[in-house]
Amino acid sequence: MRAFLLINLALVFLFQNTASSCAQDKIEVRPDHHVGQATLPCTILDFTQSEIKVKLLPSGTVKTYPSSEIVKVHTPQTEQHQQGLEQLQNEEYEKAIESFSEALNIENRLWVRREILALMTKAALALGDNLKAALRFQIMVENEPDARSFDLIPLDWGIKDTLSPARNAAQNWLTDQDEVKQLIGASILLTAPDYQAQAEATLRSLATSPQINIQQLARTQLWRLRLRAGDISLLELQRWERNLNQVPELLRAGPHFLLGTGYAMLERHGQAAASFLWIPLAENSNPQLSAEASLKAADSILAMGQTVNALRLYQETAARYSKSPARQMALQMIDQITKASSQPTTQDN
Template identity: 40%
Template structure:
């Protein structure tokens, strides 16, 4: 399974501070050659990158789809935060990213830092923080390439009071994105379930394609709760997922896997769950859960070696989640 990417983004630490030249590697139209442009990046959004080659020169604009690499300077806190995140020291990474945002003068780099904060907060299950920062990111760039980080619920989650209060406010705003997050979190809340369901139905006709597709998929959770789902319905889900932009597929694939598990279709369930665990793993907690479920499913199928490999994947790659302990116990008991 390989995710087909149209853009590869690389942030590099350059020797100097803000005065260092940025470098952008672009794939020219036709895809046969590439060029590197040096200068100062003025802005970088989900649609385009703007770079001024030299002071006094006109700003040049290129589609984001042509961007292969971006090399720019980072603050010490930014760089340190990345190192800490890679080392699974997520809480320390948050502190560094927050410090970096406070010091960073470039709007487009602050958006990159917001995306990193959202990743950290989702890992820590700080959904109130992740939701708040995602709203800021979406307001700054409506076409953000990091829309895949939107913190929706695809499985049962414990909704803390701070997140519940935030969700009850967001669901009442005029923003489709705010409403989507709020409705997702409140869908199984006894007091707000009906409001959340109705909101998702309204959002399923949103003019924002990403919101529309995700709202429709969120409603599948209600069908799963009924525990009576047909093979035909799951085939419809799979067809819809395959037509979605790839960055939106992680949560829907998890629901597809859950649907197959309800029908005890273990091979189909494992295949769907592995898309979430190994390919569309933008939500760290959901990917860990999906990987553990896939491992357990493989074990039920008698595919012991495959199960052991997946249990190890959870224990190592997702060692900062509660699922790692379950995986380690499974390994200790013979997988």
């Protein structure tokens, strides 16, 4: 699909294929505009969203490669790390978090610690535990704003006021000096009547941040206010769609969700379905958001009168997102459509 997107999505999980007996790190590199790739023995010194820094072996030469050139990373893992990866793959999220916690306690490499924290964040998101996800994410990026897996940031992309378990913590984050904490706090409190004005002011300030991830996420978070107002226009949605090109590709899931919400409001169901479907097809960092987007895409397809296609998507949503509240809604729609199709049609004499 998109090489850079797939590489960054996949690298978190590539470590599960690495043998723990491996004595050293290895990276597989494919330089841009070159055919073929090279496997380089090394010691990985750091690994961020933009680059990987290694000490090549046996020469000891320190070299930096763009992340876009990295095909695969091999690194030794602890038994607990490997166990957590297996549990995560099997959707045993609570057990995975326990295993990753144990791995974190014995892992000394800073870049691997960030990988483990990212996996713990992903497991918490899959459980819908945004408070725990936020705490892990904040630790992950505390000393490394260019950390990989920034797409795991647990932001709220809904437009209705919800009683988030993280709301109390969000009040403190909103006034913190750290921009990541401010962003998460403002996102949670943007739909809270008592804090909306403060959250909006924070987002408008963050929209000028020199950190591109913070800046673009803050700008798109403000779209939620326009959708809440309910007076969105087609021209405005089209402008949002053009502005998506400025958002780093890994961070476009939430903005696509808002775009789909806007198109659905205007009953432009084909465009709504396309925006919602982008998320489960191209993005897998937040299973709860992907599940809701898949459900809403099916709703839009049903509104277009494509009952068979909608039924298939409801079935896929229920099967693929067994841990999500969207599953129950999908099952209800499957039952409703099935019953409607089984009723005999009445013909006039």
